[in-house]
Amino acid sequence: MSVLTKQAPGAAAALAAQPGGQGRRGHSRRTNQRSGYLFLLPWFIGMLFTIIPFFASLYLAFTDYNLFTEPNFVGFANFQAMFEDPRLLQSLKVTFIYTFVSVPISLAVALLIALILNRGLSGLPIYRSVYYLPSLLGGSVAIVMLWRYIFGNNGIVNGFLGLFGVQGPAWVTDPEFALSTLIVLNVWTFGSPMVIFLAGLRQVPSMYYEAASIDGASRWRQFCNITLPLISPIIFFNLIMQLIGSFRTFTQGYVMSGGTGGPADSTLFYNLYLYQKGFTEFEMGYASAMAWLLLMIIAIFTAINFIASKFWVFYDN
Amino acid sequence: MKKTTSISIPRRIILGAALTAAGVALSGCGGGAAPAGGGNVELNFVFWGDANRAKVTEEALRVFEKKNPGITVKTEYQDSGPYADKLATRFAGGNPPDVLAMANRSLLEYAQRGTLADLKSMPELNLDKVPATVQSRGEVDGKLYGLATGVTSIGMVVNKTITDQAGVAIPDDKTWSWEDYAKFATEVTQKTGGKVYGAGYDVATETGPILLARQRGEDFYTEDNKLGVSEETIRDWFQYSVDLRKAGGYPPAGFFEQIGGSPAQSYLAKGTVASQIIPINNFRGYNEAVEGDVVLLRIPGETTEKRRGYSADPTMLWSIAAKSKHPKEAAKLLDFLTNDADGAAHTLTQRGVPVNPEVAESITSKLSADDKTFVDMMAAIQEDELAPAYVYPKGASVVADTLKQLATEVEFGRVTPADAAKTFLEKSNAAINK
Numbered sequence: 001m002s003v004l005t006k007q008a009p010g011a012a013a014a015l016a017a018q019p020g021g022q023g024r025r026g027h028s029r030r031t032n033q034r035s036g037y038l039f040l041l042p043w044f045i046g047m048l049f050t051i052i053p054f055f056a057s058l059y060l061a062f063t064d065y066n067l068f069t070e071p072n073f074v075g076f077a078n079f080q081a082m083f084e085d086p087r088l089l090q091s092l093k094v095t096f097i098y099t100f101v102s103v104p105i106s107l108a109v110a111l112l113i114a115l116i117l118n119r120g121l122s123g124l125p126i127y128r129s130v131y132y133l134p135s136l137l138g139g140s141v142a143i144v145m146l147w148r149y150i151f152g153n154n155g156i157v158n159g160f161l162g163l164f165g166v167q168g169p170a171w172v173t174d175p176e177f178a179l180s181t182l183i184v185l186n187v188w189t190f191g192s193p194m195v196i197f198l199a200g201l202r203q204v205p206s207m208y209y210e211a212a213s214i215d216g217a218s219r220w221r222q223f224c225n226i227t228l229p230l231i232s233p234i235i236f237f238n239l240i241m242q243l244i245g246s247f248r249t250f251t252q253g254y255v256m257s258g259g260t261g262g263p264a265d266s267t268l269f270y271n272l273y274l275y276q277k278g279f280t281e282f283e284m285g286y287a288s289a290m291a292w293l294l295l296m297i298i299a300i301f302t303a304i305n306f307i308a309s310k311f312w313v314f315y316d317n
Numbered sequence: 318m319k320k321t322t323s324i325s326i327p328r329r330i331i332l333g334a335a336l337t338a339a340g341v342a343l344s345g346c347g348g349g350a351a352p353a354g355g356g357n358v359e360l361n362f363v364f365w366g367d368a369n370r371a372k373v374t375e376e377a378l379r380v381f382e383k384k385n386p387g388i389t390v391k392t393e394y395q396d397s398g399p400y401a402d403k404l405a406t407r408f409a410g411g412n413p414p415d416v417l418a419m420a421n422r423s424l425l426e427y428a429q430r431g432t433l434a435d436l437k438s439m440p441e442l443n444l445d446k447v448p449a450t451v452q453s454r455g456e457v458d459g460k461l462y463g464l465a466t467g468v469t470s471i472g473m474v475v476n477k478t479i480t481d482q483a484g485v486a487i488p489d490d491k492t493w494s495w496e497d498y499a500k501f502a503t504e505v506t507q508k509t510g511g512k513v514y515g516a517g518y519d520v521a522t523e524t525g526p527i528l529l530a531r532q533r534g535e536d537f538y539t540e541d542n543k544l545g546v547s548e549e550t551i552r553d554w555f556q557y558s559v560d561l562r563k564a565g566g567y568p569p570a571g572f573f574e575q576i577g578g579s580p581a582q583s584y585l586a587k588g589t590v591a592s593q594i595i596p597i598n599n600f601r602g603y604n605e606a607v608e609g610d611v612v613l614l615r616i617p618g619e620t621t622e623k624r625r626g627y628s629a630d631p632t633m634l635w636s637i638a639a640k641s642k643h644p645k646e647a648a649k650l651l652d653f654l655t656n657d658a659d660g661a662a663h664t665l666t667q668r669g670v671p672v673n674p675e676v677a678e679s680i681t682s683k684l685s686a687d688d689k690t691f692v693d694m695m696a697a698i699q700e701d702e703l704a705p706a707y708v709y710p711k712g713a714s715v716v717a718d719t720l721k722q723l724a725t726e727v728e729f730g731r732v733t734p735a736d737a738a739k740t741f742l743e744k745s746n747a748a749i750n751k
Binding site: 066067068069148152153169170172173174175176258259260262263264265276279280281282284 | 398401402405406408409426427430431432570571572573574712714715718721722723725726729731748
């Protein structure tokens with residue numbers, strides 16, 4: 001039975017076969033396929049809501065659409081205008097700084113915590129949940145508001161610094177510090193890469209470590225020569241996901257600055273600026289063009305990562 | 318086959334991530350207007366504001382429904398930021414509300430794109446009692462696209478309990494200059510030992526410089542919808558706050574955190590500042606939120622500068638969508654909101670002093686002492702010879718954002734007031750009427 005379904009063509013059939021792989025009888029290949037497609041149906045419907053706006057936005061990127069009147073075709077004018085838009089450059093700068101500072105730090109923290117949790121603590125599920133919780137909440141409005149209070153002038157952080165006679169900076173309202181505060185928030189939500197690291201670490205066969213210990217390899221060497229190479233596909237996966245997520249940051253900047261990207265454009269994320277262009281300045285054509293530029297940027301960075309991965313990601317087969 | 322090699326796990330995780338992503342894509346936005354049923358007309362009426370405003374509005378609408386059988390009104394309200402976004406998408410999606418609240422700074426954007434109905438062309442709406450000066454604030458090319466919900470202005474509120482304890486006399490607001498205000502604020506800070514800052518107004522809100530410009534004989538926005546304020550006025554507006562901060566009357570950079578707009582969340586209510594500039598229709602809210610005695614004063618400079626800066630400004634505007642399916646009923650509702658004393662008995666001065674003087678008269682007996690203070694001040698202001706005021710131009714929201722951004726730059730000393738003023742004019746002129 002299970003052999004038969006595994007030979008069935010298409011991912012749908014393979015998916016459908018998974019839950020009922022054992023013990024079920026009388027299912028023809030066709031029934032399996034049908035239920036497979038049935039399970040995929042929501043996904044297909046969802047795709048429609050993605051594909052239609054996708055092509056609509058591609059068209060609008062070449063128009064001067066203002067939301068109210070019919071769009072006019074303007075060729076590459078939107079893309080040309082981007083090069084002369086200082087706020088666009090500022091938003092790119094903010095997004096790049098945010099990404100290239102927070103992604104490596106949050107991956108390192110996630111891996112470190114995963115390593116600690118992997119050492120057989122009692123009550124592991126509790127720790128896992130506790131560390132994972134911020135990831136679920138991190139992008140939410142409530143948490144960003146909470147962050148504002150924690151880092152506010154009368155917040156816990158400055159209150160704590162005050163105990164030592166240190167006058168803390170205006171974390172949220174000073175343009176020099178506002179972005180750093182958001183970076184700290186992002187690093188704090190290391191939970192989701194951490195859980196994935198943890199799953200990967202648990203899959204590293206213990207016999208490798210046993211063999212290494214017998215050979216007298218130190219913990220550090222074991223980590224560098226066994227753990228890192230074996231979980232490198234997971235590091236790679238986390239890196240890509242974090243990078244893409246970080247380029248698309250919106251909520252944190254929107255809530256923290258009350259939608260302005262302030263103070264003084266210091267938290268003007270690319271997506272936040274895109275949103276402002278589309279919905280407060282009614283330049284939906286320009287906003288669409290911006291969306292496509294972002295797609296290209298993400299594609300380029302992902303491609304670079306895939307090419308680079310050949311040199312540091314090891315697959316075990 | 319129980320366990321395979323280490324590779325199977327990450328693949329499964331990747332698959333899981335992909336499925337999650339697809340699920341997220343599914344959860345789009347829903348909603349939509351329900352169709353009217355059985356001869357009964359349902360109007361969609363949207364506005365921005367808080368729960369209290371919604372409550373009194375609903376009460377008034379029940380009166381309207383009773384007086385107009387066959388019309389029901391369905392309302393929606395949000396905070397002003399999300400409201401503006403949602404409004405734009407609804408118009409873009411071809412599903413505009415019938416009657417809506419419109420911000421002064423957005424009127425022209427919507428009107429010039431043909432999305433709003435000319436209110437003068439609607440016989441159901443009686444405009445006889447609405448003064449021409451009020452109407453002019455919603456007129457574009459001779460057509461009326463927005464009707465003031467009420468009028469208001471800005472004013473200075475001072476927590477008299479604090480100033481009394483500090484032993485600082487509040488200057489006479491009928492004659493005070495901007496220098497007097499600075500001196501007063503600095504004295505408050507000194508005499509409270511720096512515990513309370515004398516001044517706490519928001520430099521980044523456009524209403525301040527609009528008033529200052531008028532006091533100096535300029536129009537911030539001109540009759541032909543351009544930016545008329547001079548670089549000098551903007552520079553002085555910024556410089557004033559910088560100097561006041563240096564003197565100690567105004568809090569240090571980074572002090573103000575935008576947490577919420579309600580009086581209860583204000584620094585005046587927290588007791589860390591002694592004075593603030595507010596839209597004066599909110600006076601009652603401040604007096605209730607602040608522990609102490611709050612007094613309402615005129616803006617400084619009204620008699621010491623070239624001319625009066627005050628004008629009776631629409632708090633916000635009512636508009637009707639050009640594509641409303643029920644324009645007659647929508648006009649009836651607007652007529653009710655403007656001319657009906659029974660409705661106004663519930664909403665009182667929630668949206669400013671009613672623009673129909675008879676309606677305004679009819680509610681005075683029902684007003685609390687604080688609301689009466691506001692109405693009286695509004696009336697007193699209008700007795701003076703006031704300079705004209707005009708519709709905000711297209712792009713006014715960008716001007717407001719630019720001002721906010723530059724105010725922060727100046728606050729942290731990253732830009733001099735002179736450079737900020739120069740940049741403000743460049744950016745604003747580029748954004749207006751584009």
